[in-house]
Amino acid sequence: MRILSLFFVLAMLFTACGGSTSTEGTDDTAESQDTPATEEMEDGKLTLTPMPKSTAYPNAEIESVMYEDGQFSFEIGGDEYELGVQTPDADAKMCANSAKGQHIHLIINDNPYAAKYEAEFEYELPDGEHYMLAFLSRSYHESIKTDKAFEANKIFVEDNNFSAVEDITEPLLFYSRPKGTYTGKAETDKVMLDFYLVGVPNFGTDHFVEADINGQTFTIDQWQPYYIEGLPMGETTVKLTLVDAEGNAVDTPLNPVTRKITLQADPAEEAM
Numbered sequence: 001m002r003i004l005s006l007f008f009v010l011a012m013l014f015t016a017c018g019g020s021t022s023t024e025g026t027d028d029t030a031e032s033q034d035t036p037a038t039e040e041m042e043d044g045k046l047t048l049t050p051m052p053k054s055t056a057y058p059n060a061e062i063e064s065v066m067y068e069d070g071q072f073s074f075e076i077g078g079d080e081y082e083l084g085v086q087t088p089d090a091d092a093k094m095c096a097n098s099a100k101g102q103h104i105h106l107i108i109n110d111n112p113y114a115a116k117y118e119a120e121f122e123y124e125l126p127d128g129e130h131y132m133l134a135f136l137s138r139s140y141h142e143s144i145k146t147d148k149a150f151e152a153n154k155i156f157v158e159d160n161n162f163s164a165v166e167d168i169t170e171p172l173l174f175y176s177r178p179k180g181t182y183t184g185k186a187e188t189d190k191v192m193l194d195f196y197l198v199g200v201p202n203f204g205t206d207h208f209v210e211a212d213i214n215g216q217t218f219t220i221d222q223w224q225p226y227y228i229e230g231l232p233m234g235e236t237t238v239k240l241t242l243v244d245a246e247g248n249a250v251d252t253p254l255n256p257v258t259r260k261i262t263l264q265a266d267p268a269e270e271a272m
Contacts, residue, residue, distance in 0.1 A: 046230040048211065048218050051142070051192065054225075055089045057081040060136050061148040062104075067125070070160035074104060074119040074134070077148075084117045087138040095227070096187045097140040105143065107133040107174050107196075110254040115141075125157045131253060133174045135196060141177050142225050143196055152198040171200040171250060173209060173242040175257040178228070184266030188233070191263070194225040195240055207250065212239040219247070233263050 060081035066073045076083065084101040091097075098115065105113040106123070108130050114123065115137070135143045135150035143150075152172070156164040174196040182188045193211065200207050204221035211218045213228060214236055220226070241249050241256035249255060 046213060046216050046228070048193065048213070048220075048226050048228055050222070051093070051225045051227055054093075054138060054142055055087050057136070057144050057149070058146060060144050060146065062134060062136065062151045065134060065151045067123075067155075067157070067160075067162045070124055071120060071122050072106070072116075076119055076136070081136060081144075081149075083119060085139070087140060090139050093140045093142075093192075094186065095140055095190045095192045096182055101139045103137050103139075105133075105135050105137045105141070105176060107176070110175070110257045112179055112259070113176055125155075125160065127158050128156070130155050130157065131168065131172065133172075133196060133198065141179075141192065142194055143176060145196075145223060150196070150198075168199055170252045171207065171242065172198045172252060173200070173240060173255055173257070174198065175238075175240050175259060177225075178236075178238060178261045179259065181262045181264065183264050184269055188231065188263045188265075190227040190229055191231060191261070192225055193228050193238070195223075197223055197242075200242070206245050208243050208245075208247075210241040210243050210247070210256075212241070213237075219243070231263055233265060236261050236263060 057078060057080055059078040061077035063075040063077045065075075081102065083103060086097075086101050100115075100117050102117075104116040104119075106116055107113045108125065131152075132155045133150065133152045137143055152168050154166040154168055155162055156166075176196055177194040178191045182191060193213075195209060197203060197209075203223055209220040211220060214231070237258065237260050239256055239258040242252065243249055
């Protein structure tokens with residue numbers, strides 16, 4: 001198990017950051033100087049390295065969320081962030097990007113997120129108790145990790161309406177990326193790993209995220225997005241677990257969560 005630790009070095013080949021380093025009142029522009037971690041694989045090297053600094057939206061805000069008659073309504077604030085537009089540094093990220101632009105990631109319980117490009121949309125929720133996370137995303141699916149750019153609650157649903165909304169009191173890890181199918185060199189060379197933490201105190205000291213990628217394990221102590229490089233074509237399994245300082249899985253809802261993604265070549269690229 002290799003720990004991605006934060007320490008200073010004399011020279012860096014590139015500036016690595018993007019994402020914040022704590023779970024409350026975070027600054028999404030904070031820089032990171034993590035040293036890349038490498039795990040050997042039979043067919044090469046699997047690496048997990050911090051993504052470079054991303055376009056910052058310090059004033060982006062989800063001001064309110066309503067759910068009435070099966071329709072979500074979000075109030076989005078901030079003078080720079082806008083749904084449905086491309087994040088300015090999307091081309092420089094060299095990873096999967098949405099042609100539809102910036103959007104909301106809506107996650108219910110441990111299900112894959114739904115990407116929503118407008119502030120109002122229909123969405124069916126079954127009656128009962130659920131954990132809900134909604135956060136503002138850049139066009140390349142990286143979450144904005146500031147203390148106003150998300151809404152997280154325990155919700156109670158009856159007849160397609162909120163019957164009650166409560167604060168989340170447990171520490172929770174929500175899986176966001178990677179997701180789905182990645183096609184072609186531009187998408188498969190660098191696959192983004194991103195997750196969201198809610199109510200996790202002292203991350204990097206008392207809590208960590210263990211990422212198991214095709215059987216290779218990394219322990220992450222900085223809340224920020226990462227590039228996964230060296231993945232083989234075909235199916236990949238990613239498992240994220242919130243763990244304590246001793247490496248034990250935290251006894252909390254939605255933990256751990258596992259996703260399967262697929263990497264495939266682009267026939268047009270192979271024909272060239």
